[in-house]
Amino acid sequence: MARKSGSNGEKTAKQLREAATTLFAKNGYAAVSMRQIAREVGVQAGALYLYTADKQTLLFGLLDQHMQDLLQAWEARATPHSVTPIDKLECFVRFHIRFHLPRADEVFISYMELRNLTPENFEVIQTARRTYEAILHDILSAGQADETFKLVDTKIATYAIIAMLTGMNTWYRDEGRLSLEMVEEIYLDLVMSAAGAKR
Amino acid sequence: MARKSGSNGEKTAKQLREAATTLFAKNGYAAVSMRQIAREVGVQAGALYLYTADKQTLLFGLLDQHMQDLLQAWEARATPHSVTPIDKLECFVRFHIRFHLPRADEVFISYMELRNLTPENFEVIQTARRTYEAILHDILSAGQADETFKLVDTKIATYAIIAMLTGMNTWYRDEGRLSLEMVEEIYLDLVMSAAGAKR
DNA sequence: GTCTATACGTCGATAGAC
């Protein structure tokens, strides 16, 4: 119920998000026109405005959804508080890779199109990003406190590890030399070593 | 000689490159118009075409210059072949940070605007980038061979280390908590640990 | 819900005066 007879609005809305994600990732927000998106969806340009107030809102919706998905996915799989910092760090690394690797387009635009957000929208995304960074920073701080990690600066280590992990999306290809599982082990080793963790 | 009387073309050419770099970094290639750039330079839009064939050539020129500067700067300070892998890695890390940190805008557009290059221009930049990556990869491979480093995969370690180092540009501010020298030491420690180097 | 038609602005690039 509550569905209008003969309409397929939900399907169109989904197609719109998918087409926008793909096109923004490939060509950039500013370089993609509403006409292009409409062509991909299979409707006329004017029809898109039934699903988004404007182009900016469309972009923000994609980024906001991505960040919410990320934080909710973490909450849904967060390890109990009883585990050691090393276990927590391993959990975080594996989570980060498994979440980000299959979402290349979303991750890409979430980093590349930040500057195309209005200041208000930018702040919302930045807040979510800081929340995510704080997860890793808390783990590193705890490990630093009980001397399982040896870090000069936990704040910079947080940035460095996230940059290292996310950089994976720039080179990883499904058909490539390495499977997802192998990539996970390799990065896990790099992160543990960088943190100075004894394993 | 060879300078036309009364002209200030060289100064304008330089201003054009600087304005384009700043604006592309801040707003993105696709979002910046030739009229905006002209306004920044202090000339009319038409006058820009005395200095660049078109907008694409302008972008490519900036990226190509940046990559050439990078590779030439490395050659100019390359350590003699006699040093150990650890010394070489330290040299590379310090070089990378000192080169990239003061060039935030150039580095930013060199990563963000790759997709706005024509395929031919993209290939030129990619080749230069692979040349730079090979420098680090050679160092890691040598250290792996003589067992000063302990890496699961030198190719991925290369990507990971460069991503980690370059990520610094997203958070570093001159007025921030840490000086360039301190950042250098912190990242050096992270890289050495990640490589499994005994120091 | 989707269409056509269109308002209205800006774009990259060029022509020709000075």
Add this chain to the structure above:
DNA sequence: GTCTATCGACGTATAGAC
């Protein structure tokens, strides 16, 4: 070397028919 003027195309977004 720089200007003004302009071309033709394309941009976002809206109005109103169906």
